[in-house]
Amino acid sequence: MAEQDRIIIVGAGPVGCITALALVQKGVPVLQLEALAETPTAHRAATTHASTLDLLDGVGMSAPVIEQSVIARHFQYRYRETNEVFAEFDFARLEGETNHPYAVQLEQHKTVAIALEMLSAHPHYTLHRLHEAVGIEQTVDHVKLTTQTPDGSQHDWHGRYVIACDGGRSFVRKSQGIDFPGFTWEERFMIVATLFDFEKADNYRYRNYIADPDRWCSVFKIPGPDGKGMWRNLFPVTENDPEDVVMSDNWIRARYDECFPYARDTEIVHRNLYTVHQRVAASFRKGRVMLAGDSAHINNPLGGMGMNSGIADGLNLAEKMVAVWRGEAGEELFDRYDRQRRPLAQKYVQAQSIQNKETLQAKDAAKATVRFEELRKTAEDPKRHKAFLMNSSLINMVREAAAID
Numbered sequence: 001m002a003e004q005d006r007i008i009i010v011g012a013g014p015v016g017c018i019t020a021l022a023l024v025q026k027g028v029p030v031l032q033l034e035a036l037a038e039t040p041t042a043h044r045a046a047t048t049h050a051s052t053l054d055l056l057d058g059v060g061m062s063a064p065v066i067e068q069s070v071i072a073r074h075f076q077y078r079y080r081e082t083n084e085v086f087a088e089f090d091f092a093r094l095e096g097e098t099n100h101p102y103a104v105q106l107e108q109h110k111t112v113a114i115a116l117e118m119l120s121a122h123p124h125y126t127l128h129r130l131h132e133a134v135g136i137e138q139t140v141d142h143v144k145l146t147t148q149t150p151d152g153s154q155h156d157w158h159g160r161y162v163i164a165c166d167g168g169r170s171f172v173r174k175s176q177g178i179d180f181p182g183f184t185w186e187e188r189f190m191i192v193a194t195l196f197d198f199e200k201a202d203n204y205r206y207r208n209y210i211a212d213p214d215r216w217c218s219v220f221k222i223p224g225p226d227g228k229g230m231w232r233n234l235f236p237v238t239e240n241d242p243e244d245v246v247m248s249d250n251w252i253r254a255r256y257d258e259c260f261p262y263a264r265d266t267e268i269v270h271r272n273l274y275t276v277h278q279r280v281a282a283s284f285r286k287g288r289v290m291l292a293g294d295s296a297h298i299n300n301p302l303g304g305m306g307m308n309s310g311i312a313d314g315l316n317l318a319e320k321m322v323a324v325w326r327g328e329a330g331e332e333l334f335d336r337y338d339r340q341r342r343p344l345a346q347k348y349v350q351a352q353s354i355q356n357k358e359t360l361q362a363k364d365a366a367k368a369t370v371r372f373e374e375l376r377k378t379a380e381d382p383k384r385h386k387a388f389l390m391n392s393s394l395i396n397m398v399r400e401a402a403a404i405d
């Protein structure tokens with residue numbers, strides 16, 4: 001095999017690793033290059049939707065993911081002021097549409113670990129850590145990618161194509177001059193983890209959204225380090241307070257006082273502050289370079305769509321790479337990847353995540369009443385309930401993509 005006869009994947013997050021797995025399982029050699037020594041364990045994605053579990057069936061990952069996860073059949077919306085549950089959704093209504101009529105909650109680093117474990121057994125898979133992509137050149141028949149290691153030395157790698165799975169700040173996307181239009185939310189998001197049991201204390205489901213014009217928040221259960229359960233809260237940081245103030249116990253306890261006073265003295269086991277963007281790349285392909293996951297689109301975490309849609313990108317692209325690799329299709333198939341995934345990143349992921357945030361924080365009382373009433377009616381009507389879940393679980397997104405020529 002010539003040195004360049006392989007696919008180079010930049011980044012070993014969930015999208016890069018699952019895309020690599022789909023490729024090597026079909027006999028396509030993969031070289032994966034990752035800047036970090038280890039997968040970060042900071043709290044990021046947890047919700048994995050039905051559509052993604054169906055896709056993960058295809059690479060043999062759904063069973064181990066489900067086995068380690070918390071199964072979240074329901075999710076609910078409450079008012080912060082009154083604590084009234086005004087809408088509750090049940091994924092069991094998706095019976096017949098998916099092999100997995102539920103969402104699961106699993107920390108994304110555990111999903112990555114499952115993929116890496118499966119990859120480690122493949123002879124056509126190579127991973128080099130502590131290699132940060134710093135240069136890229138496309139030629140007529142291959143791509144040269146340059147990485148830098150912590151000692152400052154540079155290394156050149158050759159491959160037929162490069163898949164950029166290097167996250168929101170993607171070096172690869174920037175190196176190709178691909179625009180990343182969109183916007184950044186003014187407020188930051190604070191994520192807090194605790195062992196306090198919100199189900200026991202106040203009948204919370206494992207995924208919950210709490211509406212309030214200023215102090216909206218969310219409550220989610222994840223397995224936690226020992227698999228016995230941990231809870232996460234997400235709070236908006238509307239003040240311009242410096243990071244050390246927002247990260248303090250005092251700031252977090254003030255949010256607990258407002259939203260869950262019974263939990264105020266719980267031990268905070270993890271906290272992290274994020275800036276949140278809504279952006280979609282102007283193209284998912286430039287010649288021999290394709291973008292997938294956060295390198296192609298980023299969004300706020302409400303609804304749990306970033307990683308899910310990224311995995312759908314990666315598996316869609318892997319299928320096309322395999323066909324081109326085997327000579328069953330020409331490279332124009334990669335344009336179909338762009339046509340299938342880019343508009344739908346706007347239509348589903350951007351639109352829904354923005355709407356989810358606007359619903360929770362609706363400031364105008366009249367508008368808020370309309371939105372909440374709409375959600376209540378949707379949850380109460382069996383047909384609308386199911387239609388809502390078909391969108392929020394991204395089943396419609398995956399089906400619609402497949403139908404685009």
Ligand SMILES: Cc1cc2nc3c(=O)[nH]c(=O)nc-3n(C[C@H](O)[C@H](O)[C@H](O)COP(=O)(O)OP(=O)(O)OC[C@H]3O[C@@H](n4cnc5c(N)ncnc54)[C@H](O)[C@@H]3O)c2cc1C
Nearest residue numbers: 011013014015035045046047133167293294304306307308
């Ligand atoms: C608080 C929070 C909660 C979230 N919750 C959810 C959720 O419930 N469900 C959901 O679907 N999504 C969620 N998301 C979004 C999700 O975390 C991302 O969409 C997901 O991580 C994207 O995966 P990725 O593999 O594309 O990128 P990343 O996970 O960012 O991985 C990129 C990898 O590339 C590496 N890298 C970067 N630059 C280089 C370089 N130059 N060279 C080599 N390697 C490089 C990085 O080190 C990293 O390992 C959440 C995000 C946040 C912040």
